[in-house]
Amino acid sequence: MATQFDVNYRRLVTLGDGARVLLRLLTAADRQALLDLYAPTTAEDARYMRPDVRNPKIVESWIDDLDYDKVLPLVAVVGERMVGNTTLHFGAGPTRHLAEIHIFLAKDFRRRGLGVQMIQTHIELARRRGLHFIHGQIVTDQANVIKAFQQMGFQIKCTLDNFFMMPDGDARDTVLVVFKLVPERNEF
Numbered sequence: 001m002a003t004q005f006d007v008n009y010r011r012l013v014t015l016g017d018g019a020r021v022l023l024r025l026l027t028a029a030d031r032q033a034l035l036d037l038y039a040p041t042t043a044e045d046a047r048y049m050r051p052d053v054r055n056p057k058i059v060e061s062w063i064d065d066l067d068y069d070k071v072l073p074l075v076a077v078v079g080e081r082m083v084g085n086t087t088l089h090f091g092a093g094p095t096r097h098l099a100e101i102h103i104f105l106a107k108d109f110r111r112r113g114l115g116v117q118m119i120q121t122h123i124e125l126a127r128r129r130g131l132h133f134i135h136g137q138i139v140t141d142q143a144n145v146i147k148a149f150q151q152m153g154f155q156i157k158c159t160l161d162n163f164f165m166m167p168d169g170d171a172r173d174t175v176l177v178v179f180k181l182v183p184e185r186n187e188f
Helices: 028-038 043-047 056-064 114-128 143-151
Strands: 010-014 020-025 071-078 081-090 098-105 133-139 155-165 171-180
Touching: 010 114, 020 114, 028 056, 028 071, 028 081, 071 114, 081 114, 098 114, 114 133, 114 143, 133 143, 133 155, 143 155, 143 171
Parallel strands: 098 133
Antiparallel strands: 010 020, 020 071, 071 081, 081 098, 133 171, 155 171
16 A cells, blocks of 8 residues: 555666766656657667557556555656656565566666665565565566566576567567565575
């Protein structure tokens, strides 16, 4: 359940190159900034994304359907410009202890440490909510992304053959990465 802490969350981070970035939750006032973040998405980048983020109606629906108890969207802002968006998609019922993570960064903010800062922030927020695991699926073509998740403590649990279908119908393998939020209890 979203708390006042979640709604008011703010974290100022400094990237290795000195850039200062504000991390906070997405709000209804961010409609245009969110559209602007996804507008320059290339066809190549869009191939690896589940929804077609080049369609403004899809991006606008994220604002229209904003519900922090279903999806917790964290954005990165520099000045007035949104430069990143990560989301935790919460499970329900028997998967209520899980959340799936998605990430998107503006091209000029990739490989600068922002993704790590955003994912670490979502790990902190997930712990506050009492979640047990964060997981993600990454197409095996994206070896650098897989490596980055592993460096943050995510473990590869399995490879799912032909699990992701590209827009052209070509199927790709994905790896399931998992971050454990709570320690195992080895009680006797």
